[in-house]
Amino acid sequence: MVATARSQERLVLLREAGLEATSCNRCAVESADLVFISVKPYHFPIVARDIGGIVAGKPVVSVMAGVPVSLLQKVLKGAEVYRAMPNLNIRVGRSLTALYSPPNARHYGLVRRALSCFGTVYDVPEEFIDAWTAVAGSGPALVAEFLDALVLAALAVGLPRSIARRVAAELLESTARYLLENPDVHPGVLRDEVITPAGTTIAAIRTLESRGFKSAVIDAVRDATLRAGEIAREIASMLDNSLGGSD
Ligand SMILES: NC(=O)C1=CN([C@@H]2O[C@H](COP(=O)(O)OP(=O)(O)OC[C@H]3O[C@@H](n4cnc5c(N)ncnc54)[C@H](O)[C@@H]3O)[C@@H](O)[C@H]2O)C=CC1
Ligand SMILES: O=C(O)[C@@H]1CCC=N1
Known part of the structure:
Protein backbone atom coordinates (compact mmCIF):
# COMPACT_ATOMS: atom_id res chain seq x y z
CA MET A 1 0.00 0.00 0.00
CA VAL A 2 1.43 3.37 -1.01
CA ALA A 3 0.23 6.59 0.61
CA THR A 4 0.94 10.11 -0.61
CA ALA A 5 1.15 13.44 1.19
CA ARG A 6 2.59 16.86 0.49
CA SER A 7 4.34 17.76 3.73
CA GLN A 8 7.49 16.04 5.00
CA GLU A 9 5.87 15.89 8.41
CA ARG A 10 2.94 13.80 7.07
CA LEU A 11 5.25 11.57 5.05
CA VAL A 12 7.20 10.77 8.22
CA LEU A 13 3.97 9.97 10.09
CA LEU A 14 2.80 7.68 7.28
CA ARG A 15 6.13 5.82 7.28
CA GLU A 16 6.00 5.49 11.06
CA ALA A 17 2.56 3.88 10.58
CA GLY A 18 4.25 1.25 8.39
CA LEU A 19 3.20 2.53 4.95
CA GLU A 20 5.30 3.22 1.91
CA ALA A 21 4.96 6.98 1.47
CA THR A 22 5.79 9.40 -1.31
CA SER A 23 4.93 12.94 -2.34
CA CYS A 24 4.54 11.78 -5.97
CA ASN A 25 0.85 11.11 -6.68
CA ARG A 26 1.62 10.14 -10.23
CA CYS A 27 4.19 7.51 -9.15
CA ALA A 28 1.78 6.00 -6.60
CA VAL A 29 -1.11 5.82 -9.04
CA GLU A 30 0.89 4.39 -11.94
CA SER A 31 1.54 1.16 -10.04
CA ALA A 32 -1.82 1.01 -8.19
CA ASP A 33 -4.65 -1.49 -8.72
CA LEU A 34 -6.96 0.61 -6.54
CA VAL A 35 -6.75 4.36 -5.92
CA PHE A 36 -8.25 6.26 -2.97
CA ILE A 37 -8.59 10.03 -3.10
CA SER A 38 -8.79 11.36 0.44
CA VAL A 39 -7.58 14.93 0.24
CA LYS A 40 -9.72 17.88 1.32
CA PRO A 41 -12.12 18.76 -1.51
CA TYR A 42 -10.34 22.05 -2.30
CA HIS A 43 -7.07 20.14 -2.85
CA PHE A 44 -8.69 17.91 -5.45
CA PRO A 45 -7.92 20.15 -8.48
CA ILE A 46 -4.19 19.74 -7.70
CA VAL A 47 -4.52 15.96 -7.40
CA ALA A 48 -6.62 15.87 -10.59
CA ARG A 49 -3.82 17.64 -12.45
CA ASP A 50 -1.33 15.05 -11.19
CA ILE A 51 -3.31 11.89 -11.94
CA GLY A 52 -6.22 12.82 -14.23
CA GLY A 53 -4.49 11.46 -17.32
CA ILE A 54 -3.20 8.15 -15.93
CA VAL A 55 -6.20 6.56 -14.21
CA ALA A 56 -8.03 5.15 -17.22
CA GLY A 57 -9.43 1.69 -16.45
CA LYS A 58 -8.53 1.87 -12.74
CA PRO A 59 -11.01 1.88 -9.87
CA VAL A 60 -10.80 5.24 -8.07
CA VAL A 61 -12.63 5.74 -4.76
CA SER A 62 -13.22 9.30 -3.58
CA VAL A 63 -14.06 9.92 0.08
CA MET A 64 -14.24 13.69 -0.43
CA ALA A 65 -17.35 15.33 0.97
CA GLY A 66 -19.63 16.92 -1.59
CA VAL A 67 -17.69 16.23 -4.79
CA PRO A 68 -20.07 14.33 -7.12
CA VAL A 69 -19.15 11.47 -9.44
CA SER A 70 -20.10 13.54 -12.52
CA LEU A 71 -17.36 16.03 -11.61
CA LEU A 72 -14.82 13.34 -10.74
CA GLN A 73 -15.42 11.50 -14.01
CA LYS A 74 -14.91 14.67 -15.97
CA VAL A 75 -11.32 15.02 -14.82
CA LEU A 76 -10.32 11.43 -13.95
CA LYS A 77 -10.53 10.37 -17.53
CA GLY A 78 -11.66 6.78 -18.14
CA ALA A 79 -11.47 5.78 -14.46
CA GLU A 80 -14.13 3.66 -12.79
CA VAL A 81 -15.20 6.21 -10.17
CA TYR A 82 -16.74 5.22 -6.82
CA ARG A 83 -17.77 7.49 -3.95
CA ALA A 84 -17.43 6.35 -0.36
CA MET A 85 -18.26 8.18 2.84
CA PRO A 86 -16.62 6.62 5.91
CA ASN A 87 -16.43 8.17 9.35
CA LEU A 88 -13.81 8.66 12.03
CA ASN A 89 -14.91 5.54 13.89
CA ILE A 90 -12.66 3.85 11.37
CA ARG A 91 -10.13 4.23 14.19
CA VAL A 92 -11.89 1.49 16.17
CA GLY A 93 -12.70 -0.57 13.07
CA ARG A 94 -16.32 0.65 13.15
CA SER A 95 -16.68 3.07 10.29
CA LEU A 96 -20.19 3.33 8.89
CA THR A 97 -19.25 3.63 5.25
CA ALA A 98 -21.62 4.50 2.42
CA LEU A 99 -20.54 3.22 -0.97
CA TYR A 100 -21.85 4.41 -4.30
CA SER A 101 -20.73 2.24 -7.21
CA PRO A 102 -21.13 3.17 -10.87
CA PRO A 103 -23.40 1.06 -13.10
CA ASN A 104 -21.78 -2.26 -14.14
CA ALA A 105 -18.88 -1.66 -11.73
CA ARG A 106 -16.13 -4.09 -12.67
CA HIS A 107 -14.08 -3.65 -9.50
CA TYR A 108 -16.98 -3.61 -7.03
CA GLY A 109 -15.76 -6.70 -5.14
CA LEU A 110 -12.27 -5.28 -4.65
CA VAL A 111 -13.56 -1.87 -3.53
CA ARG A 112 -16.09 -3.37 -1.09
CA ARG A 113 -13.50 -5.74 0.38
CA ALA A 114 -11.07 -2.88 0.92
CA LEU A 115 -13.66 -0.66 2.63
CA SER A 116 -14.96 -3.58 4.73
CA CYS A 117 -11.56 -3.74 6.49
CA PHE A 118 -12.59 -0.57 8.37
CA GLY A 119 -16.18 -1.32 9.39
CA THR A 120 -19.60 -1.83 7.84
CA VAL A 121 -20.24 -0.91 4.22
CA TYR A 122 -23.71 0.13 3.00
CA ASP A 123 -24.43 0.32 -0.72
CA VAL A 124 -26.34 3.51 -1.41
CA PRO A 125 -27.37 5.52 -4.48
CA GLU A 126 -25.30 8.65 -4.99
CA GLU A 127 -28.30 10.88 -4.20
CA PHE A 128 -27.99 9.76 -0.54
CA ILE A 129 -24.28 10.44 -0.12
CA ASP A 130 -24.60 14.09 0.96
CA ALA A 131 -27.22 13.16 3.58
CA TRP A 132 -25.04 10.25 4.73
CA THR A 133 -22.10 12.64 4.98
CA ALA A 134 -24.14 14.90 7.28
CA VAL A 135 -25.50 12.10 9.47
CA ALA A 136 -22.73 9.47 9.61
CA GLY A 137 -19.67 11.27 8.23
CA SER A 138 -20.03 14.32 10.46
CA GLY A 212 -35.81 23.26 20.64
CA PHE A 213 -33.29 20.43 21.05
CA LYS A 214 -34.70 18.18 18.30
CA SER A 215 -35.27 21.07 15.97
CA ALA A 216 -31.64 22.15 16.44
CA VAL A 217 -30.40 18.64 15.58
CA ILE A 218 -32.64 18.46 12.50
CA ASP A 219 -31.49 21.90 11.31
CA ALA A 220 -27.84 21.04 11.98
CA VAL A 221 -27.98 17.92 9.80
CA ARG A 222 -29.88 19.79 7.09
CA ASP A 223 -27.22 22.53 7.08
CA ALA A 224 -24.42 19.96 6.79
CA THR A 225 -26.24 18.34 3.85
CA LEU A 226 -26.70 21.69 2.13
CA ARG A 227 -23.03 22.50 2.71
CA ALA A 228 -22.08 19.39 0.71
CA GLY A 229 -23.98 20.84 -2.25
CA GLU A 230 -22.15 24.16 -1.86
CA ILE A 231 -18.80 22.31 -1.81
CA ALA A 232 -19.74 20.64 -5.11
CA ARG A 233 -20.36 24.03 -6.72
CA GLU A 234 -17.13 25.49 -5.31
CA ILE A 235 -15.03 22.58 -6.59
CA ALA A 236 -16.70 22.68 -10.01
CA SER A 237 -15.73 26.32 -10.29
CA MET A 238 -12.16 25.64 -9.09
CA LEU A 239 -11.81 22.86 -11.68
CA ASP A 240 -13.15 25.13 -14.41
CA ASN A 241 -10.52 27.72 -13.49
CA SER A 242 -7.58 25.33 -13.05
CA LEU A 243 -8.26 22.94 -15.92
CA GLY A 244 -9.94 25.37 -18.29
CA GLY A 245 -13.27 23.51 -17.99
CA SER A 246 -11.87 20.46 -19.81
CA ASP A 247 -14.36 17.81 -20.89
N1 LIG B 1 -12.23 13.68 8.84
C1 LIG B 1 -13.33 12.92 8.73
O1 LIG B 1 -13.93 12.50 9.73
C2 LIG B 1 -13.81 12.54 7.36
C3 LIG B 1 -13.28 13.11 6.24
N2 LIG B 1 -13.75 12.76 5.00
C4 LIG B 1 -13.17 13.34 3.80
O2 LIG B 1 -11.82 12.91 3.74
C5 LIG B 1 -11.02 13.90 3.14
C6 LIG B 1 -9.79 14.14 4.00
O3 LIG B 1 -10.18 14.64 5.25
P1 LIG B 1 -9.21 14.53 6.50
O4 LIG B 1 -8.60 13.17 6.55
O5 LIG B 1 -9.97 15.02 7.65
O6 LIG B 1 -8.10 15.60 6.06
P2 LIG B 1 -6.54 15.64 6.44
O7 LIG B 1 -6.12 17.05 6.19
O8 LIG B 1 -6.30 15.03 7.77
O9 LIG B 1 -5.88 14.68 5.37
C7 LIG B 1 -5.70 15.08 4.04
C8 LIG B 1 -4.35 14.58 3.58
O10 LIG B 1 -4.21 14.96 2.22
C9 LIG B 1 -2.83 15.25 2.00
N3 LIG B 1 -2.73 16.08 0.81
C10 LIG B 1 -3.13 17.37 0.61
N4 LIG B 1 -2.85 17.76 -0.65
C11 LIG B 1 -2.27 16.70 -1.26
C12 LIG B 1 -1.76 16.48 -2.56
N5 LIG B 1 -1.79 17.43 -3.51
N6 LIG B 1 -1.23 15.26 -2.83
C13 LIG B 1 -1.20 14.29 -1.91
N7 LIG B 1 -1.67 14.44 -0.66
C14 LIG B 1 -2.19 15.63 -0.33
C15 LIG B 1 -2.38 15.95 3.26
O11 LIG B 1 -0.97 15.81 3.39
C16 LIG B 1 -3.14 15.16 4.32
O12 LIG B 1 -2.36 14.10 4.80
C17 LIG B 1 -11.88 15.13 2.94
O13 LIG B 1 -12.21 15.24 1.57
C18 LIG B 1 -13.12 14.87 3.78
O14 LIG B 1 -14.27 15.40 3.18
C19 LIG B 1 -14.72 11.81 4.84
C20 LIG B 1 -15.27 11.21 5.94
C21 LIG B 1 -14.91 11.54 7.28
O1 LIG C 1 -16.38 17.99 7.82
C1 LIG C 1 -16.25 17.48 6.71
O2 LIG C 1 -16.46 18.15 5.68
C2 LIG C 1 -15.83 16.03 6.60
C3 LIG C 1 -16.85 15.18 5.88
C4 LIG C 1 -17.45 14.29 6.92
C5 LIG C 1 -16.63 14.51 8.08
N1 LIG C 1 -15.72 15.43 7.88
Missing part, protein backbone atom coordinates in the same frame (compact mmCIF):
# COMPACT_ATOMS: atom_id res chain seq x y z
CA GLY A 139 -21.88 12.24 13.06
CA PRO A 140 -18.95 11.47 15.39
CA ALA A 141 -18.50 15.25 15.86
CA LEU A 142 -22.20 15.71 16.66
CA VAL A 143 -22.14 12.84 19.15
CA ALA A 144 -18.93 14.21 20.69
CA GLU A 145 -20.65 17.59 21.14
CA PHE A 146 -23.58 15.95 22.93
CA LEU A 147 -21.22 13.90 25.07
CA ASP A 148 -19.22 16.99 25.95
CA ALA A 149 -22.44 18.79 26.95
CA LEU A 150 -23.42 15.81 29.10
CA VAL A 151 -20.06 15.85 30.87
CA LEU A 152 -20.42 19.56 31.63
CA ALA A 153 -23.96 18.91 32.85
CA ALA A 154 -22.73 16.10 35.10
CA LEU A 155 -20.11 18.42 36.58
CA ALA A 156 -22.74 21.16 37.01
CA VAL A 157 -24.87 18.89 39.19
CA GLY A 158 -21.86 17.77 41.21
CA LEU A 159 -20.67 14.43 39.82
CA PRO A 160 -16.93 13.99 40.33
CA ARG A 161 -14.78 14.84 37.30
CA SER A 162 -13.07 11.42 37.57
CA ILE A 163 -16.25 9.59 36.58
CA ALA A 164 -18.34 12.15 34.64
CA ARG A 165 -16.73 11.50 31.26
CA ARG A 166 -16.75 7.74 31.55
CA VAL A 167 -20.39 7.69 32.68
CA ALA A 168 -21.41 9.94 29.76
CA ALA A 169 -19.60 7.78 27.17
CA GLU A 170 -20.88 4.50 28.60
CA LEU A 171 -24.40 5.91 28.72
CA LEU A 172 -24.32 6.66 25.00
CA GLU A 173 -22.84 3.26 24.20
CA SER A 174 -25.23 1.20 26.36
CA THR A 175 -28.35 3.06 25.21
CA ALA A 176 -27.30 2.66 21.57
CA ARG A 177 -26.54 -1.02 22.15
CA TYR A 178 -30.02 -1.66 23.59
CA LEU A 179 -31.66 0.03 20.60
CA LEU A 180 -29.46 -1.90 18.17
CA GLU A 181 -30.27 -5.20 19.87
CA ASN A 182 -33.98 -4.33 19.89
CA PRO A 183 -34.67 -2.79 16.49
CA ASP A 184 -38.44 -2.90 17.07
CA VAL A 185 -38.17 -0.52 20.03
CA HIS A 186 -38.61 3.07 18.84
CA PRO A 187 -36.39 5.57 20.69
CA GLY A 188 -39.58 7.38 21.75
CA VAL A 189 -40.80 4.18 23.45
CA LEU A 190 -37.52 3.85 25.35
CA ARG A 191 -37.85 7.50 26.42
CA ASP A 192 -41.39 6.89 27.69
CA GLU A 193 -40.24 3.83 29.64
CA VAL A 194 -37.73 5.99 31.49
CA ILE A 195 -40.21 8.75 32.32
CA THR A 196 -41.99 8.53 35.68
CA PRO A 197 -45.00 10.88 35.78
CA ALA A 198 -43.98 14.04 37.65
CA GLY A 199 -40.51 12.54 38.05
CA THR A 200 -37.00 13.69 37.17
CA THR A 201 -36.81 12.64 33.50
CA ILE A 202 -39.85 14.62 32.37
CA ALA A 203 -38.35 17.72 33.99
CA ALA A 204 -35.27 17.28 31.79
CA ILE A 205 -37.26 16.47 28.64
CA ARG A 206 -39.43 19.54 29.18
CA THR A 207 -36.35 21.77 29.18
CA LEU A 208 -34.97 20.11 26.03
CA GLU A 209 -38.34 20.59 24.31
CA SER A 210 -38.60 24.24 25.33
CA ARG A 211 -35.07 24.92 24.00
Whole structure:
Protein backbone atom coordinates (compact mmCIF):
# COMPACT_ATOMS: atom_id res chain seq x y z
CA MET A 1 0.00 0.00 0.00
CA VAL A 2 1.43 3.37 -1.01
CA ALA A 3 0.23 6.59 0.61
CA THR A 4 0.94 10.11 -0.61
CA ALA A 5 1.15 13.44 1.19
CA ARG A 6 2.59 16.86 0.49
CA SER A 7 4.34 17.76 3.73
CA GLN A 8 7.49 16.04 5.00
CA GLU A 9 5.87 15.89 8.41
CA ARG A 10 2.94 13.80 7.07
CA LEU A 11 5.25 11.57 5.05
CA VAL A 12 7.20 10.77 8.22
CA LEU A 13 3.97 9.97 10.09
CA LEU A 14 2.80 7.68 7.28
CA ARG A 15 6.13 5.82 7.28
CA GLU A 16 6.00 5.49 11.06
CA ALA A 17 2.56 3.88 10.58
CA GLY A 18 4.25 1.25 8.39
CA LEU A 19 3.20 2.53 4.95
CA GLU A 20 5.30 3.22 1.91
CA ALA A 21 4.96 6.98 1.47
CA THR A 22 5.79 9.40 -1.31
CA SER A 23 4.93 12.94 -2.34
CA CYS A 24 4.54 11.78 -5.97
CA ASN A 25 0.85 11.11 -6.68
CA ARG A 26 1.62 10.14 -10.23
CA CYS A 27 4.19 7.51 -9.15
CA ALA A 28 1.78 6.00 -6.60
CA VAL A 29 -1.11 5.82 -9.04
CA GLU A 30 0.89 4.39 -11.94
CA SER A 31 1.54 1.16 -10.04
CA ALA A 32 -1.82 1.01 -8.19
CA ASP A 33 -4.65 -1.49 -8.72
CA LEU A 34 -6.96 0.61 -6.54
CA VAL A 35 -6.75 4.36 -5.92
CA PHE A 36 -8.25 6.26 -2.97
CA ILE A 37 -8.59 10.03 -3.10
CA SER A 38 -8.79 11.36 0.44
CA VAL A 39 -7.58 14.93 0.24
CA LYS A 40 -9.72 17.88 1.32
CA PRO A 41 -12.12 18.76 -1.51
CA TYR A 42 -10.34 22.05 -2.30
CA HIS A 43 -7.07 20.14 -2.85
CA PHE A 44 -8.69 17.91 -5.45
CA PRO A 45 -7.92 20.15 -8.48
CA ILE A 46 -4.19 19.74 -7.70
CA VAL A 47 -4.52 15.96 -7.40
CA ALA A 48 -6.62 15.87 -10.59
CA ARG A 49 -3.82 17.64 -12.45
CA ASP A 50 -1.33 15.05 -11.19
CA ILE A 51 -3.31 11.89 -11.94
CA GLY A 52 -6.22 12.82 -14.23
CA GLY A 53 -4.49 11.46 -17.32
CA ILE A 54 -3.20 8.15 -15.93
CA VAL A 55 -6.20 6.56 -14.21
CA ALA A 56 -8.03 5.15 -17.22
CA GLY A 57 -9.43 1.69 -16.45
CA LYS A 58 -8.53 1.87 -12.74
CA PRO A 59 -11.01 1.88 -9.87
CA VAL A 60 -10.80 5.24 -8.07
CA VAL A 61 -12.63 5.74 -4.76
CA SER A 62 -13.22 9.30 -3.58
CA VAL A 63 -14.06 9.92 0.08
CA MET A 64 -14.24 13.69 -0.43
CA ALA A 65 -17.35 15.33 0.97
CA GLY A 66 -19.63 16.92 -1.59
CA VAL A 67 -17.69 16.23 -4.79
CA PRO A 68 -20.07 14.33 -7.12
CA VAL A 69 -19.15 11.47 -9.44
CA SER A 70 -20.10 13.54 -12.52
CA LEU A 71 -17.36 16.03 -11.61
CA LEU A 72 -14.82 13.34 -10.74
CA GLN A 73 -15.42 11.50 -14.01
CA LYS A 74 -14.91 14.67 -15.97
CA VAL A 75 -11.32 15.02 -14.82
CA LEU A 76 -10.32 11.43 -13.95
CA LYS A 77 -10.53 10.37 -17.53
CA GLY A 78 -11.66 6.78 -18.14
CA ALA A 79 -11.47 5.78 -14.46
CA GLU A 80 -14.13 3.66 -12.79
CA VAL A 81 -15.20 6.21 -10.17
CA TYR A 82 -16.74 5.22 -6.82
CA ARG A 83 -17.77 7.49 -3.95
CA ALA A 84 -17.43 6.35 -0.36
CA MET A 85 -18.26 8.18 2.84
CA PRO A 86 -16.62 6.62 5.91
CA ASN A 87 -16.43 8.17 9.35
CA LEU A 88 -13.81 8.66 12.03
CA ASN A 89 -14.91 5.54 13.89
CA ILE A 90 -12.66 3.85 11.37
CA ARG A 91 -10.13 4.23 14.19
CA VAL A 92 -11.89 1.49 16.17
CA GLY A 93 -12.70 -0.57 13.07
CA ARG A 94 -16.32 0.65 13.15
CA SER A 95 -16.68 3.07 10.29
CA LEU A 96 -20.19 3.33 8.89
CA THR A 97 -19.25 3.63 5.25
CA ALA A 98 -21.62 4.50 2.42
CA LEU A 99 -20.54 3.22 -0.97
CA TYR A 100 -21.85 4.41 -4.30
CA SER A 101 -20.73 2.24 -7.21
CA PRO A 102 -21.13 3.17 -10.87
CA PRO A 103 -23.40 1.06 -13.10
CA ASN A 104 -21.78 -2.26 -14.14
CA ALA A 105 -18.88 -1.66 -11.73
CA ARG A 106 -16.13 -4.09 -12.67
CA HIS A 107 -14.08 -3.65 -9.50
CA TYR A 108 -16.98 -3.61 -7.03
CA GLY A 109 -15.76 -6.70 -5.14
CA LEU A 110 -12.27 -5.28 -4.65
CA VAL A 111 -13.56 -1.87 -3.53
CA ARG A 112 -16.09 -3.37 -1.09
CA ARG A 113 -13.50 -5.74 0.38
CA ALA A 114 -11.07 -2.88 0.92
CA LEU A 115 -13.66 -0.66 2.63
CA SER A 116 -14.96 -3.58 4.73
CA CYS A 117 -11.56 -3.74 6.49
CA PHE A 118 -12.59 -0.57 8.37
CA GLY A 119 -16.18 -1.32 9.39
CA THR A 120 -19.60 -1.83 7.84
CA VAL A 121 -20.24 -0.91 4.22
CA TYR A 122 -23.71 0.13 3.00
CA ASP A 123 -24.43 0.32 -0.72
CA VAL A 124 -26.34 3.51 -1.41
CA PRO A 125 -27.37 5.52 -4.48
CA GLU A 126 -25.30 8.65 -4.99
CA GLU A 127 -28.30 10.88 -4.20
CA PHE A 128 -27.99 9.76 -0.54
CA ILE A 129 -24.28 10.44 -0.12
CA ASP A 130 -24.60 14.09 0.96
CA ALA A 131 -27.22 13.16 3.58
CA TRP A 132 -25.04 10.25 4.73
CA THR A 133 -22.10 12.64 4.98
CA ALA A 134 -24.14 14.90 7.28
CA VAL A 135 -25.50 12.10 9.47
CA ALA A 136 -22.73 9.47 9.61
CA GLY A 137 -19.67 11.27 8.23
CA SER A 138 -20.03 14.32 10.46
CA GLY A 139 -21.88 12.24 13.06
CA PRO A 140 -18.95 11.47 15.39
CA ALA A 141 -18.50 15.25 15.86
CA LEU A 142 -22.20 15.71 16.66
CA VAL A 143 -22.14 12.84 19.15
CA ALA A 144 -18.93 14.21 20.69
CA GLU A 145 -20.65 17.59 21.14
CA PHE A 146 -23.58 15.95 22.93
CA LEU A 147 -21.22 13.90 25.07
CA ASP A 148 -19.22 16.99 25.95
CA ALA A 149 -22.44 18.79 26.95
CA LEU A 150 -23.42 15.81 29.10
CA VAL A 151 -20.06 15.85 30.87
CA LEU A 152 -20.42 19.56 31.63
CA ALA A 153 -23.96 18.91 32.85
CA ALA A 154 -22.73 16.10 35.10
CA LEU A 155 -20.11 18.42 36.58
CA ALA A 156 -22.74 21.16 37.01
CA VAL A 157 -24.87 18.89 39.19
CA GLY A 158 -21.86 17.77 41.21
CA LEU A 159 -20.67 14.43 39.82
CA PRO A 160 -16.93 13.99 40.33
CA ARG A 161 -14.78 14.84 37.30
CA SER A 162 -13.07 11.42 37.57
CA ILE A 163 -16.25 9.59 36.58
CA ALA A 164 -18.34 12.15 34.64
CA ARG A 165 -16.73 11.50 31.26
CA ARG A 166 -16.75 7.74 31.55
CA VAL A 167 -20.39 7.69 32.68
CA ALA A 168 -21.41 9.94 29.76
CA ALA A 169 -19.60 7.78 27.17
CA GLU A 170 -20.88 4.50 28.60
CA LEU A 171 -24.40 5.91 28.72
CA LEU A 172 -24.32 6.66 25.00
CA GLU A 173 -22.84 3.26 24.20
CA SER A 174 -25.23 1.20 26.36
CA THR A 175 -28.35 3.06 25.21
CA ALA A 176 -27.30 2.66 21.57
CA ARG A 177 -26.54 -1.02 22.15
CA TYR A 178 -30.02 -1.66 23.59
CA LEU A 179 -31.66 0.03 20.60
CA LEU A 180 -29.46 -1.90 18.17
CA GLU A 181 -30.27 -5.20 19.87
CA ASN A 182 -33.98 -4.33 19.89
CA PRO A 183 -34.67 -2.79 16.49
CA ASP A 184 -38.44 -2.90 17.07
CA VAL A 185 -38.17 -0.52 20.03
CA HIS A 186 -38.61 3.07 18.84
CA PRO A 187 -36.39 5.57 20.69
CA GLY A 188 -39.58 7.38 21.75
CA VAL A 189 -40.80 4.18 23.45
CA LEU A 190 -37.52 3.85 25.35
CA ARG A 191 -37.85 7.50 26.42
CA ASP A 192 -41.39 6.89 27.69
CA GLU A 193 -40.24 3.83 29.64
CA VAL A 194 -37.73 5.99 31.49
CA ILE A 195 -40.21 8.75 32.32
CA THR A 196 -41.99 8.53 35.68
CA PRO A 197 -45.00 10.88 35.78
CA ALA A 198 -43.98 14.04 37.65
CA GLY A 199 -40.51 12.54 38.05
CA THR A 200 -37.00 13.69 37.17
CA THR A 201 -36.81 12.64 33.50
CA ILE A 202 -39.85 14.62 32.37
CA ALA A 203 -38.35 17.72 33.99
CA ALA A 204 -35.27 17.28 31.79
CA ILE A 205 -37.26 16.47 28.64
CA ARG A 206 -39.43 19.54 29.18
CA THR A 207 -36.35 21.77 29.18
CA LEU A 208 -34.97 20.11 26.03
CA GLU A 209 -38.34 20.59 24.31
CA SER A 210 -38.60 24.24 25.33
CA ARG A 211 -35.07 24.92 24.00
CA GLY A 212 -35.81 23.26 20.64
CA PHE A 213 -33.29 20.43 21.05
CA LYS A 214 -34.70 18.18 18.30
CA SER A 215 -35.27 21.07 15.97
CA ALA A 216 -31.64 22.15 16.44
CA VAL A 217 -30.40 18.64 15.58
CA ILE A 218 -32.64 18.46 12.50
CA ASP A 219 -31.49 21.90 11.31
CA ALA A 220 -27.84 21.04 11.98
CA VAL A 221 -27.98 17.92 9.80
CA ARG A 222 -29.88 19.79 7.09
CA ASP A 223 -27.22 22.53 7.08
CA ALA A 224 -24.42 19.96 6.79
CA THR A 225 -26.24 18.34 3.85
CA LEU A 226 -26.70 21.69 2.13
CA ARG A 227 -23.03 22.50 2.71
CA ALA A 228 -22.08 19.39 0.71
CA GLY A 229 -23.98 20.84 -2.25
CA GLU A 230 -22.15 24.16 -1.86
CA ILE A 231 -18.80 22.31 -1.81
CA ALA A 232 -19.74 20.64 -5.11
CA ARG A 233 -20.36 24.03 -6.72
CA GLU A 234 -17.13 25.49 -5.31
CA ILE A 235 -15.03 22.58 -6.59
CA ALA A 236 -16.70 22.68 -10.01
CA SER A 237 -15.73 26.32 -10.29
CA MET A 238 -12.16 25.64 -9.09
CA LEU A 239 -11.81 22.86 -11.68
CA ASP A 240 -13.15 25.13 -14.41
CA ASN A 241 -10.52 27.72 -13.49
CA SER A 242 -7.58 25.33 -13.05
CA LEU A 243 -8.26 22.94 -15.92
CA GLY A 244 -9.94 25.37 -18.29
CA GLY A 245 -13.27 23.51 -17.99
CA SER A 246 -11.87 20.46 -19.81
CA ASP A 247 -14.36 17.81 -20.89
N1 LIG B 1 -12.23 13.68 8.84
C1 LIG B 1 -13.33 12.92 8.73
O1 LIG B 1 -13.93 12.50 9.73
C2 LIG B 1 -13.81 12.54 7.36
C3 LIG B 1 -13.28 13.11 6.24
N2 LIG B 1 -13.75 12.76 5.00
C4 LIG B 1 -13.17 13.34 3.80
O2 LIG B 1 -11.82 12.91 3.74
C5 LIG B 1 -11.02 13.90 3.14
C6 LIG B 1 -9.79 14.14 4.00
O3 LIG B 1 -10.18 14.64 5.25
P1 LIG B 1 -9.21 14.53 6.50
O4 LIG B 1 -8.60 13.17 6.55
O5 LIG B 1 -9.97 15.02 7.65
O6 LIG B 1 -8.10 15.60 6.06
P2 LIG B 1 -6.54 15.64 6.44
O7 LIG B 1 -6.12 17.05 6.19
O8 LIG B 1 -6.30 15.03 7.77
O9 LIG B 1 -5.88 14.68 5.37
C7 LIG B 1 -5.70 15.08 4.04
C8 LIG B 1 -4.35 14.58 3.58
O10 LIG B 1 -4.21 14.96 2.22
C9 LIG B 1 -2.83 15.25 2.00
N3 LIG B 1 -2.73 16.08 0.81
C10 LIG B 1 -3.13 17.37 0.61
N4 LIG B 1 -2.85 17.76 -0.65
C11 LIG B 1 -2.27 16.70 -1.26
C12 LIG B 1 -1.76 16.48 -2.56
N5 LIG B 1 -1.79 17.43 -3.51
N6 LIG B 1 -1.23 15.26 -2.83
C13 LIG B 1 -1.20 14.29 -1.91
N7 LIG B 1 -1.67 14.44 -0.66
C14 LIG B 1 -2.19 15.63 -0.33
C15 LIG B 1 -2.38 15.95 3.26
O11 LIG B 1 -0.97 15.81 3.39
C16 LIG B 1 -3.14 15.16 4.32
O12 LIG B 1 -2.36 14.10 4.80
C17 LIG B 1 -11.88 15.13 2.94
O13 LIG B 1 -12.21 15.24 1.57
C18 LIG B 1 -13.12 14.87 3.78
O14 LIG B 1 -14.27 15.40 3.18
C19 LIG B 1 -14.72 11.81 4.84
C20 LIG B 1 -15.27 11.21 5.94
C21 LIG B 1 -14.91 11.54 7.28
O1 LIG C 1 -16.38 17.99 7.82
C1 LIG C 1 -16.25 17.48 6.71
O2 LIG C 1 -16.46 18.15 5.68
C2 LIG C 1 -15.83 16.03 6.60
C3 LIG C 1 -16.85 15.18 5.88
C4 LIG C 1 -17.45 14.29 6.92
C5 LIG C 1 -16.63 14.51 8.08
N1 LIG C 1 -15.72 15.43 7.88
